[in-house]
Amino acid sequence: MRSYTAFLDLLLPLRCAGCSRPSGLLCGRCGALLDSAPTRGSPGPASPVLPPVWSVTAYAGPVRKMITAYKDDGRTPLVDPLGRALAQALKAATADMPTDGPFLVVPVPSARRAVRRRGHDHMRRMAEAAVRELRRAGLPATGLAALRQCRRVRDQAALSRPARAANLAGALETHPAADVAGRTALLADDVLTSGHTLAEATRALEEAGADVPAAATVAVTLRRPGS
Ligand SMILES: [Zn+2]
Numbered sequence: 582m583r584s585y586t587a588f589l590d591l592l593l594p595l596r597c598a599g600c601s602r603p604s605g606l607l608c609g610r611c612g613a614l615l616d617s618a619p620t621r622g623s624p625g626p627a628s629p630v631l632p633p634v635w636s637v638t639a640y641a642g643p644v645r646k647m648i649t650a651y652k653d654d655g656r657t658p659l660v661d662p663l664g665r666a667l668a669q670a671l672k673a674a675t676a677d678m679p680t681d682g683p684f685l686v687v688p689v690p691s692a693r694r695a696v697r698r699r700g701h702d703h704m705r706r707m708a709e710a711a712v713r714e715l716r717r718a719g720l721p722a723t724g725l726a727a728l729r730q731c732r733r734v735r736d737q738a739a740l741s742r743p744a745r746a747a748n749l750a751g752a753l754e755t756h757p758a759a760d761v762a763g764r765t766a767l768l769a770d771d772v773l774t775s776g777h778t779l780a781e782a783t784r785a786l787e788e789a790g791a792d793v794p795a796a797a798t799v800a801v802t803l804r805r806p807g808s
Contacts, residue, residue, distance in 0.1 A: 598650040598659055599643025606658055611643040615666040615799070619673035622773075622801060630787070631780040632768075632795045635674040637666045640772045640800035648771055648800065652703045660703075663799055664710025667769055670797035671711055672720065674767050677795035683721040685761065685791070686712050689770040689782050690728045690753065702726075707799075708769045727759035727766070727789075728782055737778065745777045753785040762790030773798040 597604045599611030607615075619635045638644050651659035671686060678684060688708035696702045705726050712724040731754040737745050755761055768782050773796075783793045 597643075598647045598656050600646075606656070607647070607662055611647065612662060614638050614644050615647075615662055616669075619670045619797075620801075621673070621677075630783050631776050632783060632793055633674070633677050634773050634776065634779060634796045634798060634801070635670045636773055636798045636801035637670050638800050640774075640802045644800050651707075652771065653699060655700065657701060657706075660706050660710050663771075664707050665714055666799045667707055667711040667797060668714035668718075670799065671715060671722070671767055671769065672718065674795035674797045675720065678765055678767075679792075679794065680765075682765070683723065685725045685727070685764055685766040686715070686722050686769050687725055687727045687761075687766045687782070687786065689768060689778055690726065690730055692730050692734065704769065704771060707771065711769060722767075725759060725761070725766075727755050727761050727791075728753050728785055729756055737774070742775055745775050746780075749777050749781040751781075753781050755785055755789040759789075761786055764791050766791045766793050768793060768796035770796065770798045771800065773801040 650656040688704035715722040
């Protein structure tokens with residue numbers, strides 16, 4: 582399906598990944614959704630270790646379609662606009678850092694089988710694009726894919742809120758080669774939903790000695806009662 586979509590892209594005029602109008606990768610209106618000013622929020626009592634999370638836009642409508650098109654349908658050139666949006670959220674998140682010194686940008690890892698299925702490590706590439714953008718703006722950011730899953734987890738989307746926390750507890754660890762001790766790290770993810778994934782990523786980084794003052798995502802899920 583992925584290669585078929587990519588093949589169609591070669592033959593047909595590109596359709597906007599947000600609204601399907603024939604207007605290139607993203608039309609002006611959908612692209613503008615990624616240009617909103619980042620806001621600082623919290624998804625609720627996910628975990629006491631969850632730092633503030635900065636997000637650019639709501640995970641709904643065209644933005645939801647864009648992220649799915651990038652992540653699952655092989656529209657990999659979307660890494661540039663999504664990476665720029667993530668960079669804006671990360672830039673806002675630096676306000677929560679204790680100093681303006683060097684910092685790491687650590688993407689939330691995907692399961693290896695998900696990377697194989699998609700054909701790319703979507704967050705790693707998006708974080709790299711965001712770091713390039715931050716460095717162009719003069720910020721001392723370094724991308725480091727420091728985290729990995731150390732056991733199998735179930736798809737979070739299918740689980741209730743309490744089950745999500747249990748599903749993820751202890752699921753992440755730092756790579757033995759990634760030296761994060763004493764360093765400041767901002768976490769990066771595509772979507773903030775319950776906050777459990779970011780909380781687990783924060784725990785793993787802090788256990789390895791990093792300071793995690795904030796996290797950044799492109800989009801944030803609008804909270805529904807009981808979700
Ligand atoms: Zn559009």
